[in-house]
Amino acid sequence: MWKSVSQVLADQFGAYYNIKDKEKIHSGEVHEAWLINDGIQPVFVKLDEKSYRSMFRAEADQLQLLARTNTIPVPQVYGVGCSQNHSFLLLEALPLEPITAETMGEFGVKLAQLHAQHGSEKFGLDFDTWLGPVYQPNEWKLNWATFFAEQRIGWQLQICKEKGIELGDIQSIIDMAAGKLVKHKPKPSLLHGNLWIENCGLVKGKVTTYDPACYWGDRECDLAFTELFEPFPQEFYDNYNRTYPLDKGYQQRKPLYQLYYLINFSHRFKGHYITLTQKLLNYLMSEEE
Known part of the structure; x- marks a missing residue:
């Protein structure tokens, strides 16, 4: 599964993405959430069964729709993909700070x-x-x-x-x-x-x-x-x-x-x-x- 993630990110970044670290952040109401890193570019991963690919595709399309308005900031979409048993959504990893x-x-x-x-x-x-x-x-x-x-x-x-x-x-x-x-x-x-x-x-x-x-x-x-x-x-x-x-x-x-x-x-x-x-x-x- 992680090979498939690396391939999608390689297509996005123009160079092979060698995952050096991966950390499971939490399992949310629906999906698992992971933070992966190649030592240069951290990536947030939503992960679930293969049947969830359409949900991930819709989320990616919505984030890109909002991004095109150049108004409210949203995380950048790096890609949507699937392996034999899983589907995933790859997003910009956000270094969150306290809201004021x-x-x-x-x-x-x-x-x-x-x-x-x-x-x-x-x-x-x-x-x-x-x-x-x-x-x-x-x-x-x-x-x-x-x-x-x-x-x-x-x-x-x-x-x-x-x-x-x-x-x-x-x-x-x-x-x-x-x-x-x-x-x-x-x-x-x-x-x-x-x-x-x-x-x-x-x-x-x-x-x-x-x-x-x-x-x-x-x-x-x-x-x-x-x-x-x-x-x-x-x-x-x-x-x-x-x-x-x-x-x-x-x-x-x-x-x-x-x-x-x-x-x-x-x-x-x-x-x-x-x-x-x-x-x-x-x-x-x-x-x-």
Whole structure:
């Protein structure tokens, strides 16, 4: 397997990559993570069974899509490959430092610049992605309310149901979500899609982000997730809003957008996430009565 990794890196760097050191960093929720080094260029390796190659390819494509915007920093992609039994994703190894309020303020400007690039008239993406280990459909839709209610809320609720987690009547919840967004007409923005503090790190003085779940959607979804568990420093939100002011009504839509991530966490981690999700869902549904 490591021979296959060396070959992909040789193609990337233009010289044979002789792995001198390799260290297993951790086994995450889905993949193993390794740090390898040839004495010159360290490389971060995500490793899993061969069947995960499509997931790695999608992650690489998303990172490259974000990189082409020249806005938020992301790790460089070195390649995707597979051996007889494994698939792998090769990324720039990031020397992470502690994040500061000042650097998060700068990141707020960069994220606003990303969201201000309106390169699509529809909501979705040319390929499907994953939110964590969970498949995320991105079929193109002209209507944002339909896209979010069906392909985000409805999709996650169906996964919950299949795993024995009943949060309520799925169609009623879909209708509630669509109803709350029916008058909201955002311009499609390219979203990171999985933007919370766990997916950010400081690299050479700049906040870098990784593990995306991209699509063209309402930029408020990215902002809502940043506020859900451990909000970013206030400097981030102040600079974002100065650069690209949020639309009226964001505070009212925010709980609905946060619901998507909570439903996702409910069937991934269960426990208190189900309680949090049910509480928020009950609140949103009660507003419709």
